[in-house]
Amino acid sequence: MEQPHEKDVTEGLATVSYSVNSDGAYTLVSGSGWHPVNVVNAQAWREIEKEISAAEDKIRSGRASCLQYYMTANQMDIGLTAKYTGQARWRVRLHLVPFFFSRLTPDAIRKYAELFQVTPEDLKNGRLKPPVYERRKDQQPHHD
Amino acid sequence: MIDFTHRQSAHCESGVAANLLTYNGIHISEAMAFGIGGGLFFGYLPFIRINHLPLVTYRAAAGKILQQIAAVPGITMVRKTFRDQARAMDELDRALTASIPVGLQTGVFWLPYFPRALRFHFNAHNLVVYGKEGNDYLISDPVFPEPVRCPAKDLQRARFASGALAPKGKMYYLSRVPTELDRPSLIVQGIRFVCKMMLGSPFPLIGVKGITFLAGRLEKWPRRLGSEKADLHLGHVVRMQEEIGTGGGGFRFMYGAFLQECADEMQDDFLRDCAATLTLAGDAWRQFAVMAARICKNRADPKDTYPVMAGTIRQCASLEKHVFENLQTWVNEQS
Numbered sequence: 001m002e003q004p005h006e007k008d009v010t011e012g013l014a015t016v017s018y019s020v021n022s023d024g025a026y027t028l029v030s031g032s033g034w035h036p037v038n039v040v041n042a043q044a045w046r047e048i049e050k051e052i053s054a055a056e057d058k059i060r061s062g063r064a065s066c067l068q069y070y071m072t073a074n075q076m077d078i079g080l081t082a083k084y085t086g087q088a089r090w091r092v093r094l095h096l097v098p099f100f101f102s103r104l105t106p107d108a109i110r111k112y113a114e115l116f117q118v119t120p121e122d123l124k125n126g127r128l129k130p131p132v133y134e135r136r137k138d139q140q141p142h143h144d
Numbered sequence: 145m146i147d148f149t150h151r152q153s154a155h156c157e158s159g160v161a162a163n164l165l166t167y168n169g170i171h172i173s174e175a176m177a178f179g180i181g182g183g184l185f186f187g188y189l190p191f192i193r194i195n196h197l198p199l200v201t202y203r204a205a206a207g208k209i210l211q212q213i214a215a216v217p218g219i220t221m222v223r224k225t226f227r228d229q230a231r232a233m234d235e236l237d238r239a240l241t242a243s244i245p246v247g248l249q250t251g252v253f254w255l256p257y258f259p260r261a262l263r264f265h266f267n268a269h270n271l272v273v274y275g276k277e278g279n280d281y282l283i284s285d286p287v288f289p290e291p292v293r294c295p296a297k298d299l300q301r302a303r304f305a306s307g308a309l310a311p312k313g314k315m316y317y318l319s320r321v322p323t324e325l326d327r328p329s330l331i332v333q334g335i336r337f338v339c340k341m342m343l344g345s346p347f348p349l350i351g352v353k354g355i356t357f358l359a360g361r362l363e364k365w366p367r368r369l370g371s372e373k374a375d376l377h378l379g380h381v382v383r384m385q386e387e388i389g390t391g392g393g394g395f396r397f398m399y400g401a402f403l404q405e406c407a408d409e410m411q412d413d414f415l416r417d418c419a420a421t422l423t424l425a426g427d428a429w430r431q432f433a434v435m436a437a438r439i440c441k442n443r444a445d446p447k448d449t450y451p452v453m454a455g456t457i458r459q460c461a462s463l464e465k466h467v468f469e470n471l472q473t474w475v476n477e478q479s
Binding site for chain 1: 254265289376386404436
Protein backbone atom coordinates (compact mmCIF):
# COMPACT_ATOMS: atom_id res chain seq x y z
CA MET A 1 0.00 0.00 0.00
CA GLU A 2 2.56 2.53 -1.07
CA GLN A 3 0.37 4.70 -3.23
CA PRO A 4 -2.96 6.22 -2.29
CA HIS A 5 -4.82 5.01 -5.39
CA GLU A 6 -3.75 1.50 -4.60
CA LYS A 7 -5.81 1.36 -1.47
CA ASP A 8 -7.22 -1.92 -0.33
CA VAL A 9 -10.30 -2.35 -2.50
CA THR A 10 -12.07 -4.42 0.10
CA GLU A 11 -12.19 -1.30 2.33
CA GLY A 12 -10.65 -3.18 5.19
CA LEU A 13 -12.98 -6.16 4.91
CA ALA A 14 -11.02 -8.90 6.61
CA THR A 15 -11.34 -11.92 4.36
CA VAL A 16 -10.01 -15.34 5.24
CA SER A 17 -7.88 -17.67 3.18
CA TYR A 18 -6.06 -20.95 3.58
CA SER A 19 -2.36 -21.05 4.22
CA VAL A 20 0.18 -23.52 5.49
CA ASN A 21 1.62 -23.01 8.97
CA SER A 22 5.11 -23.99 10.10
CA ASP A 23 4.02 -27.62 10.64
CA GLY A 24 2.83 -27.84 7.06
CA ALA A 25 -0.81 -27.96 8.17
CA TYR A 26 -3.45 -25.79 6.55
CA THR A 27 -5.21 -23.21 8.66
CA LEU A 28 -7.74 -20.52 7.89
CA VAL A 29 -6.11 -17.14 8.42
CA SER A 30 -7.61 -13.69 8.38
CA GLY A 31 -6.12 -10.80 6.47
CA SER A 32 -7.40 -8.17 4.10
CA GLY A 33 -6.15 -7.95 0.59
CA TRP A 34 -2.95 -9.59 -0.51
CA HIS A 35 -0.79 -7.10 -2.40
CA PRO A 36 -1.10 -8.37 -6.02
CA VAL A 37 -4.90 -8.49 -5.69
CA ASN A 38 -4.97 -4.81 -4.86
CA VAL A 39 -2.73 -3.99 -7.81
CA VAL A 40 -4.87 -5.79 -10.36
CA ASN A 41 -8.13 -4.55 -8.84
CA ALA A 42 -6.85 -0.99 -8.98
CA GLN A 43 -5.93 -1.63 -12.61
CA ALA A 44 -9.48 -2.78 -13.40
CA TRP A 45 -10.96 0.29 -11.69
CA ARG A 46 -8.64 2.65 -13.54
CA GLU A 47 -9.98 1.13 -16.75
CA ILE A 48 -13.58 1.73 -15.65
CA GLU A 49 -12.76 5.31 -14.68
CA LYS A 50 -11.25 5.87 -18.11
CA GLU A 51 -14.46 4.65 -19.72
CA ILE A 52 -16.52 6.91 -17.47
CA SER A 53 -14.56 10.01 -18.38
CA ALA A 54 -14.78 9.09 -22.07
CA ALA A 55 -18.55 8.87 -21.66
CA GLU A 56 -18.61 12.27 -19.94
CA ASP A 57 -16.66 13.80 -22.82
CA LYS A 58 -19.11 12.39 -25.31
CA ILE A 59 -22.04 13.83 -23.39
CA ARG A 60 -20.41 17.23 -23.07
CA SER A 61 -19.88 17.43 -26.80
CA GLY A 62 -23.47 16.38 -27.43
CA ARG A 63 -22.64 13.03 -29.04
CA ALA A 64 -24.37 10.95 -26.39
CA SER A 65 -27.20 11.26 -23.90
CA CYS A 66 -26.63 11.05 -20.16
CA LEU A 67 -27.77 7.44 -20.38
CA GLN A 68 -24.29 6.68 -21.69
CA TYR A 69 -22.77 7.94 -18.46
CA TYR A 70 -25.20 6.05 -16.23
CA MET A 71 -24.66 2.80 -18.08
CA THR A 72 -20.88 3.08 -18.03
CA ALA A 73 -20.71 4.19 -14.40
CA ASN A 74 -22.93 1.29 -13.35
CA GLN A 75 -20.95 -1.10 -15.56
CA MET A 76 -23.94 -2.08 -17.64
CA ASP A 77 -23.80 -2.73 -21.33
CA ILE A 78 -26.70 -2.35 -23.74
CA GLY A 79 -27.82 -5.95 -23.25
CA LEU A 80 -27.93 -5.73 -19.47
CA THR A 81 -29.65 -2.33 -19.46
CA ALA A 82 -32.25 -3.67 -21.90
CA LYS A 83 -32.92 -6.67 -19.67
CA TYR A 84 -33.28 -4.62 -16.52
CA THR A 85 -35.63 -2.13 -18.13
CA GLY A 86 -37.57 -4.78 -20.04
CA GLN A 87 -37.16 -3.39 -23.52
CA ALA A 88 -35.40 -4.32 -26.73
CA ARG A 89 -31.70 -3.60 -27.17
CA TRP A 90 -32.25 -1.36 -30.16
CA ARG A 91 -34.41 0.92 -28.03
CA VAL A 92 -31.62 1.36 -25.48
CA ARG A 93 -29.20 1.98 -28.33
CA LEU A 94 -31.57 4.63 -29.67
CA HIS A 95 -31.83 6.31 -26.28
CA LEU A 96 -28.09 6.81 -26.23
CA VAL A 97 -28.66 9.42 -28.92
CA PRO A 98 -29.55 12.79 -27.32
CA PHE A 99 -32.22 13.50 -29.97
CA PHE A 100 -34.24 10.44 -28.96
CA PHE A 101 -33.44 10.61 -25.27
CA SER A 102 -34.85 14.12 -24.95
CA ARG A 103 -38.12 12.85 -26.44
CA LEU A 104 -38.60 9.92 -24.07
CA THR A 105 -41.99 9.50 -22.42
CA PRO A 106 -42.14 9.97 -18.62
CA ASP A 107 -42.77 6.26 -18.34
CA ALA A 108 -39.58 5.32 -20.15
CA ILE A 109 -37.60 7.85 -18.12
CA ARG A 110 -39.00 6.40 -14.91
CA LYS A 111 -37.68 2.93 -15.81
CA TYR A 112 -34.15 4.25 -16.20
CA ALA A 113 -34.47 6.36 -13.06
CA GLU A 114 -35.48 3.31 -11.03
CA LEU A 115 -32.64 1.25 -12.42
CA PHE A 116 -29.94 3.82 -11.71
CA GLN A 117 -31.59 4.93 -8.45
CA VAL A 118 -31.87 8.61 -9.39
CA THR A 119 -34.88 10.89 -9.90
CA PRO A 120 -36.50 11.30 -13.34
CA GLU A 121 -35.58 15.00 -13.12
CA ASP A 122 -31.89 14.11 -12.85
CA LEU A 123 -32.14 12.21 -16.10
CA LYS A 124 -34.20 14.85 -17.88
CA ASN A 125 -31.79 17.59 -16.90
CA GLY A 126 -28.77 15.44 -17.67
CA ARG A 127 -27.39 15.60 -14.15
CA LEU A 128 -24.64 13.03 -13.70
CA LYS A 129 -25.11 11.46 -10.27
CA PRO A 130 -22.66 8.88 -8.90
CA PRO A 131 -23.34 5.22 -9.71
CA VAL A 132 -25.45 2.96 -7.50
CA TYR A 133 -22.52 1.50 -5.59
CA GLU A 134 -21.19 4.93 -4.61
CA ARG A 135 -24.47 5.85 -2.96
CA ARG A 136 -24.41 5.98 0.80
CA LYS A 137 -27.49 5.56 2.93
CA ASP A 138 -27.99 9.33 3.18
CA GLN A 139 -28.21 9.50 -0.64
CA GLN A 140 -26.35 12.78 -0.78
CA PRO A 141 -25.15 13.67 -4.24
CA HIS A 142 -21.49 14.56 -4.07
CA HIS A 143 -19.68 16.79 -6.49
CA ASP A 144 -16.28 16.12 -7.92
CA MET B 145 -35.01 -15.89 15.75
CA ILE B 146 -33.00 -18.75 14.32
CA ASP B 147 -29.82 -19.51 16.23
CA PHE B 148 -27.59 -19.70 13.19
CA THR B 149 -23.84 -19.98 13.67
CA HIS B 150 -22.02 -17.71 11.26
CA ARG B 151 -18.61 -19.00 10.22
CA GLN B 152 -16.49 -16.93 7.88
CA SER B 153 -15.24 -18.82 4.85
CA ALA B 154 -12.93 -18.22 1.94
CA HIS B 155 -15.47 -19.08 -0.74
CA CYS B 156 -19.17 -18.27 -0.68
CA GLU B 157 -20.67 -21.45 -2.08
CA SER B 158 -18.68 -23.96 -0.02
CA GLY B 159 -19.13 -21.69 3.00
CA VAL B 160 -22.91 -21.64 2.66
CA ALA B 161 -22.99 -25.41 2.12
CA ALA B 162 -20.84 -26.06 5.20
CA ASN B 163 -22.77 -23.60 7.39
CA LEU B 164 -26.16 -25.00 6.40
CA LEU B 165 -25.03 -28.58 7.01
CA THR B 166 -23.50 -27.66 10.34
CA TYR B 167 -26.73 -25.95 11.38
CA ASN B 168 -28.51 -29.22 10.61
CA GLY B 169 -26.19 -31.15 12.88
CA ILE B 170 -23.60 -32.38 10.40
CA HIS B 171 -20.36 -30.75 11.44
CA ILE B 172 -18.33 -30.18 8.33
CA SER B 173 -15.61 -27.73 7.40
CA GLU B 174 -15.69 -25.45 4.41
CA ALA B 175 -12.75 -27.22 2.78
CA MET B 176 -14.51 -30.58 3.18
CA ALA B 177 -17.68 -29.21 1.56
CA PHE B 178 -15.54 -27.81 -1.25
CA GLY B 179 -13.85 -31.16 -1.83
CA ILE B 180 -16.95 -33.32 -1.57
CA GLY B 181 -18.69 -30.87 -3.87
CA GLY B 182 -15.90 -31.31 -6.44
CA GLY B 183 -15.21 -27.57 -6.43
CA LEU B 184 -11.76 -27.50 -8.02
CA PHE B 185 -11.41 -26.94 -11.74
CA PHE B 186 -9.54 -25.07 -14.38
CA GLY B 187 -10.91 -23.62 -17.57
CA TYR B 188 -9.65 -20.99 -19.98
CA LEU B 189 -12.61 -20.04 -22.12
CA PRO B 190 -11.67 -17.11 -24.37
CA PHE B 191 -14.97 -17.24 -26.25
CA ILE B 192 -16.80 -16.19 -23.09
CA ARG B 193 -16.01 -12.58 -22.29
CA ILE B 194 -16.20 -10.70 -19.01
CA ASN B 195 -15.80 -6.97 -19.56
CA HIS B 196 -14.29 -7.87 -22.95
CA LEU B 197 -11.70 -10.13 -21.32
CA PRO B 198 -11.50 -13.93 -21.62
CA LEU B 199 -13.04 -16.05 -18.88
CA VAL B 200 -10.50 -17.86 -16.71
CA THR B 201 -11.95 -20.01 -13.97
CA TYR B 202 -10.20 -21.90 -11.22
CA ARG B 203 -13.29 -23.60 -9.83
CA ALA B 204 -16.33 -25.55 -10.92
CA ALA B 205 -19.30 -23.73 -12.42
CA ALA B 206 -21.38 -21.75 -9.92
CA GLY B 207 -23.89 -24.00 -8.20
CA LYS B 208 -21.89 -27.19 -8.74
CA ILE B 209 -20.91 -27.64 -5.10
CA LEU B 210 -24.48 -27.22 -3.86
CA GLN B 211 -25.71 -29.55 -6.56
CA GLN B 212 -23.25 -32.25 -5.47
CA ILE B 213 -24.15 -31.76 -1.81
CA ALA B 214 -27.84 -32.03 -2.65
CA ALA B 215 -27.14 -35.34 -4.39
CA VAL B 216 -25.54 -36.88 -1.29
CA PRO B 217 -27.64 -39.90 -0.21
CA GLY B 218 -29.93 -38.97 2.66
CA ILE B 219 -29.83 -35.23 2.02
CA THR B 220 -32.88 -33.52 0.61
CA MET B 221 -32.41 -29.97 -0.51
CA VAL B 222 -35.44 -27.94 -1.50
CA ARG B 223 -34.55 -25.60 -4.35
CA LYS B 224 -36.87 -23.03 -5.89
CA THR B 225 -36.68 -20.29 -8.45
CA PHE B 226 -39.36 -17.70 -9.07
CA ARG B 227 -40.81 -15.53 -11.75
CA ASP B 228 -42.75 -13.30 -9.43
CA GLN B 229 -40.61 -11.13 -7.14
CA ALA B 230 -43.27 -10.62 -4.47
CA ARG B 231 -43.88 -14.37 -4.25
CA ALA B 232 -40.16 -15.01 -3.92
CA MET B 233 -39.97 -12.66 -0.92
CA ASP B 234 -43.14 -14.15 0.63
CA GLU B 235 -41.73 -17.62 0.31
CA LEU B 236 -38.52 -16.49 2.00
CA ASP B 237 -40.49 -14.94 4.87
CA ARG B 238 -42.55 -18.08 5.26
CA ALA B 239 -39.45 -20.25 5.55
CA LEU B 240 -37.97 -17.86 8.12
CA THR B 241 -41.21 -17.96 10.14
CA ALA B 242 -40.86 -21.75 10.13
CA SER B 243 -37.33 -21.26 11.58
CA ILE B 244 -35.53 -22.52 8.49
CA PRO B 245 -32.33 -20.70 7.49
CA VAL B 246 -32.48 -20.14 3.75
CA GLY B 247 -29.68 -20.04 1.22
CA LEU B 248 -30.01 -17.51 -1.58
CA GLN B 249 -28.24 -16.91 -4.85
CA THR B 250 -27.80 -13.18 -5.40
CA GLY B 251 -26.08 -10.60 -7.57
CA VAL B 252 -23.39 -8.73 -5.64
CA PHE B 253 -23.92 -5.47 -7.51
CA TRP B 254 -27.11 -4.72 -5.58
CA LEU B 255 -25.93 -5.69 -2.09
CA PRO B 256 -25.33 -2.42 -0.22
CA TYR B 257 -23.17 -3.99 2.50
CA PHE B 258 -20.54 -5.08 -0.01
CA PRO B 259 -17.37 -2.98 -0.30
CA ARG B 260 -17.85 -0.55 -3.14
CA ALA B 261 -15.02 -1.86 -5.27
CA LEU B 262 -16.28 -5.44 -5.30
CA ARG B 263 -19.72 -4.56 -6.61
CA PHE B 264 -19.40 -6.00 -10.07
CA HIS B 265 -22.24 -7.61 -11.98
CA PHE B 266 -21.51 -11.05 -10.64
CA ASN B 267 -24.69 -13.03 -10.09
CA ALA B 268 -23.64 -16.24 -8.40
CA HIS B 269 -22.97 -15.07 -4.87
CA ASN B 270 -24.40 -17.27 -2.12
CA LEU B 271 -25.51 -16.25 1.34
CA VAL B 272 -27.80 -17.45 4.12
CA VAL B 273 -30.74 -15.46 5.46
CA TYR B 274 -31.52 -16.42 9.04
CA GLY B 275 -33.90 -13.74 10.26
CA LYS B 276 -35.82 -10.55 9.66
CA GLU B 277 -36.02 -7.48 11.85
CA GLY B 278 -38.45 -4.85 10.67
CA ASN B 279 -37.48 -4.17 7.10
CA ASP B 280 -34.01 -5.65 7.34
CA TYR B 281 -32.97 -9.19 6.68
CA LEU B 282 -30.31 -10.72 8.87
CA ILE B 283 -27.74 -12.34 6.67
CA SER B 284 -24.86 -14.69 7.23
CA ASP B 285 -22.68 -13.86 4.26
CA PRO B 286 -19.84 -16.37 4.41
CA VAL B 287 -17.11 -14.05 3.11
CA PHE B 288 -17.79 -11.47 5.85
CA PRO B 289 -16.33 -11.76 9.35
CA GLU B 290 -19.65 -10.95 11.05
CA PRO B 291 -23.31 -11.35 10.12
CA VAL B 292 -24.69 -8.40 8.14
CA ARG B 293 -28.03 -6.71 7.49
CA CYS B 294 -29.67 -5.87 4.22
CA PRO B 295 -32.85 -3.86 3.54
CA ALA B 296 -35.63 -5.93 1.94
CA LYS B 297 -35.75 -3.72 -1.15
CA ASP B 298 -32.07 -4.26 -1.92
CA LEU B 299 -32.18 -7.97 -1.23
CA GLN B 300 -35.11 -8.32 -3.61
CA ARG B 301 -33.16 -6.52 -6.31
CA ALA B 302 -30.13 -8.73 -5.69
CA ARG B 303 -32.24 -11.88 -5.93
CA PHE B 304 -33.56 -10.78 -9.29
CA ALA B 305 -30.36 -9.44 -10.81
CA SER B 306 -30.22 -9.82 -14.60
CA GLY B 307 -27.41 -10.86 -16.85
CA ALA B 308 -25.22 -13.96 -16.94
CA LEU B 309 -26.09 -16.58 -14.29
CA ALA B 310 -29.22 -14.64 -13.31
CA PRO B 311 -30.38 -16.09 -9.98
CA LYS B 312 -34.12 -15.75 -10.71
CA GLY B 313 -34.79 -15.48 -7.00
CA LYS B 314 -33.22 -18.85 -6.30
CA MET B 315 -33.58 -20.06 -2.72
CA TYR B 316 -32.68 -23.38 -1.13
CA TYR B 317 -32.73 -25.08 2.24
CA LEU B 318 -32.08 -28.53 3.67
CA SER B 319 -35.27 -30.35 4.57
CA ARG B 320 -33.75 -33.68 5.53
CA VAL B 321 -30.25 -34.77 6.51
CA PRO B 322 -28.87 -38.13 7.58
CA THR B 323 -27.54 -38.50 11.12
CA GLU B 324 -24.02 -39.04 9.83
CA LEU B 325 -22.37 -38.73 6.43
CA ASP B 326 -20.57 -41.65 4.85
CA ARG B 327 -17.49 -39.50 4.52
CA PRO B 328 -14.97 -41.93 2.97
CA SER B 329 -17.18 -42.74 0.02
CA LEU B 330 -18.10 -39.07 -0.50
CA ILE B 331 -14.43 -38.11 -0.38
CA VAL B 332 -13.49 -40.72 -2.98
CA GLN B 333 -16.37 -39.65 -5.16
CA GLY B 334 -15.44 -35.96 -4.88
CA ILE B 335 -11.79 -36.61 -5.71
CA ARG B 336 -12.69 -38.88 -8.62
CA PHE B 337 -14.86 -36.14 -10.07
CA VAL B 338 -12.11 -33.51 -9.86
CA CYS B 339 -9.51 -35.90 -11.36
CA LYS B 340 -11.82 -36.52 -14.26
CA MET B 341 -12.21 -32.79 -14.84
CA MET B 342 -8.53 -31.98 -14.51
CA LEU B 343 -7.16 -34.86 -16.56
CA GLY B 344 -9.90 -36.52 -18.55
CA SER B 345 -11.46 -33.74 -20.56
CA PRO B 346 -11.23 -34.12 -24.32
CA PHE B 347 -11.20 -30.33 -24.69
CA PRO B 348 -7.83 -28.59 -24.71
CA LEU B 349 -9.19 -25.63 -22.74
CA ILE B 350 -10.18 -27.60 -19.66
CA GLY B 351 -8.13 -28.98 -16.79
CA VAL B 352 -4.37 -29.39 -16.90
CA LYS B 353 -4.43 -29.07 -20.68
CA GLY B 354 -6.22 -25.76 -20.24
CA ILE B 355 -3.46 -24.48 -17.97
CA THR B 356 -0.85 -25.33 -20.60
CA PHE B 357 -3.03 -23.71 -23.23
CA LEU B 358 -3.29 -20.54 -21.18
CA ALA B 359 0.51 -20.48 -20.87
CA GLY B 360 0.85 -20.66 -24.66
CA ARG B 361 -1.65 -17.89 -25.22
CA LEU B 362 -0.28 -15.65 -22.50
CA GLU B 363 3.18 -15.84 -24.02
CA LYS B 364 1.83 -14.37 -27.25
CA TRP B 365 -0.33 -11.61 -25.76
CA PRO B 366 2.20 -8.76 -26.03
CA ARG B 367 2.72 -9.53 -29.71
CA ARG B 368 -0.92 -10.14 -30.56
CA LEU B 369 -2.59 -7.46 -28.45
CA GLY B 370 0.04 -4.82 -27.86
CA SER B 371 1.51 -4.23 -24.43
CA GLU B 372 -1.35 -2.20 -22.94
CA LYS B 373 -4.06 -4.73 -23.75
CA ALA B 374 -1.79 -7.60 -22.82
CA ASP B 375 -1.42 -6.09 -19.35
CA LEU B 376 -5.19 -5.83 -19.00
CA HIS B 377 -5.59 -9.49 -19.93
CA LEU B 378 -2.86 -10.41 -17.50
CA GLY B 379 -4.45 -8.43 -14.68
CA HIS B 380 -7.72 -10.19 -15.36
CA VAL B 381 -6.17 -13.63 -15.02
CA VAL B 382 -4.70 -12.65 -11.66
CA ARG B 383 -7.96 -11.09 -10.54
CA MET B 384 -9.85 -14.32 -11.18
CA GLN B 385 -7.13 -16.21 -9.35
CA GLU B 386 -6.91 -14.04 -6.27
CA GLU B 387 -10.37 -12.55 -5.92
CA ILE B 388 -12.24 -13.08 -2.64
CA GLY B 389 -13.31 -16.65 -2.45
CA THR B 390 -10.30 -18.31 -3.99
CA GLY B 391 -8.45 -18.58 -0.72
CA GLY B 392 -5.51 -17.35 -2.81
CA GLY B 393 -3.68 -19.45 -5.35
CA GLY B 394 -6.85 -20.01 -7.31
CA PHE B 395 -8.51 -22.44 -4.85
CA ARG B 396 -5.42 -24.71 -4.85
CA PHE B 397 -4.76 -24.01 -1.17
CA MET B 398 -8.36 -24.72 -0.25
CA TYR B 399 -8.18 -28.06 -2.01
CA GLY B 400 -4.91 -28.75 -0.24
CA ALA B 401 -6.68 -28.15 3.07
CA PHE B 402 -9.36 -30.60 1.97
CA LEU B 403 -6.79 -33.27 1.10
CA GLN B 404 -5.12 -32.86 4.50
CA GLU B 405 -8.45 -33.27 6.22
CA CYS B 406 -9.07 -36.39 4.14
CA ALA B 407 -5.68 -37.75 5.18
CA ASP B 408 -6.77 -37.51 8.82
CA GLU B 409 -10.21 -38.87 8.10
CA MET B 410 -9.01 -41.88 6.13
CA GLN B 411 -5.70 -42.40 7.98
CA ASP B 412 -3.83 -42.22 4.72
CA ASP B 413 -0.58 -40.29 4.49
CA PHE B 414 -0.52 -40.56 0.74
CA LEU B 415 -3.17 -37.82 0.62
CA ARG B 416 -0.97 -35.64 2.82
CA ASP B 417 1.80 -35.90 0.21
CA CYS B 418 -0.66 -34.96 -2.53
CA ALA B 419 -1.68 -31.93 -0.45
CA ALA B 420 1.96 -30.90 -0.17
CA THR B 421 2.47 -31.07 -3.93
CA LEU B 422 -0.71 -29.10 -4.50
CA THR B 423 0.59 -26.47 -2.09
CA LEU B 424 3.65 -26.16 -4.33
CA ALA B 425 1.33 -25.63 -7.29
CA GLY B 426 -0.56 -22.94 -5.34
CA ASP B 427 2.74 -21.28 -4.48
CA ALA B 428 3.73 -21.28 -8.15
CA TRP B 429 0.40 -19.63 -9.04
CA ARG B 430 1.13 -16.97 -6.45
CA GLN B 431 4.63 -16.47 -7.79
CA PHE B 432 3.07 -15.85 -11.18
CA ALA B 433 0.61 -13.37 -9.62
CA VAL B 434 3.39 -11.41 -7.93
CA MET B 435 5.30 -11.05 -11.18
CA ALA B 436 2.12 -10.16 -13.07
CA ALA B 437 1.32 -7.47 -10.51
CA ARG B 438 4.76 -5.91 -11.02
CA ILE B 439 4.11 -5.78 -14.76
CA CYS B 440 0.62 -4.33 -14.36
CA LYS B 441 2.09 -1.61 -12.17
CA ASN B 442 4.84 -0.81 -14.67
CA ARG B 443 7.45 -1.72 -12.10
CA ALA B 444 8.72 -4.77 -13.89
CA ASP B 445 12.22 -6.09 -13.31
CA PRO B 446 14.12 -6.86 -16.51
CA LYS B 447 13.52 -10.55 -15.82
CA ASP B 448 9.74 -10.14 -15.53
CA THR B 449 8.55 -11.11 -18.97
CA TYR B 450 5.58 -12.87 -20.47
CA PRO B 451 7.64 -15.94 -21.46
CA VAL B 452 8.91 -16.27 -17.88
CA MET B 453 5.35 -16.10 -16.56
CA ALA B 454 4.26 -18.66 -19.11
CA GLY B 455 7.04 -20.86 -17.77
CA THR B 456 5.70 -20.50 -14.22
CA ILE B 457 2.20 -21.43 -15.40
CA ARG B 458 3.59 -24.50 -17.18
CA GLN B 459 5.23 -25.43 -13.90
CA CYS B 460 1.79 -25.19 -12.23
CA ALA B 461 0.39 -27.42 -14.96
CA SER B 462 3.03 -30.10 -14.47
CA LEU B 463 2.66 -30.03 -10.66
CA GLU B 464 -1.10 -30.33 -10.90
CA LYS B 465 -0.81 -33.08 -13.47
CA HIS B 466 1.39 -34.96 -11.05
CA VAL B 467 -1.05 -34.47 -8.14
CA PHE B 468 -4.14 -35.52 -10.02
CA GLU B 469 -2.52 -38.53 -11.65
CA ASN B 470 -1.50 -39.69 -8.20
CA LEU B 471 -4.98 -39.05 -6.86
CA GLN B 472 -6.50 -40.90 -9.78
CA THR B 473 -4.41 -43.96 -8.96
CA TRP B 474 -5.41 -43.62 -5.33
CA VAL B 475 -9.10 -43.39 -6.24
CA ASN B 476 -8.85 -46.50 -8.40
CA GLU B 477 -7.26 -48.39 -5.50
CA GLN B 478 -10.14 -47.47 -3.21
CA SER B 479 -12.84 -49.36 -5.06
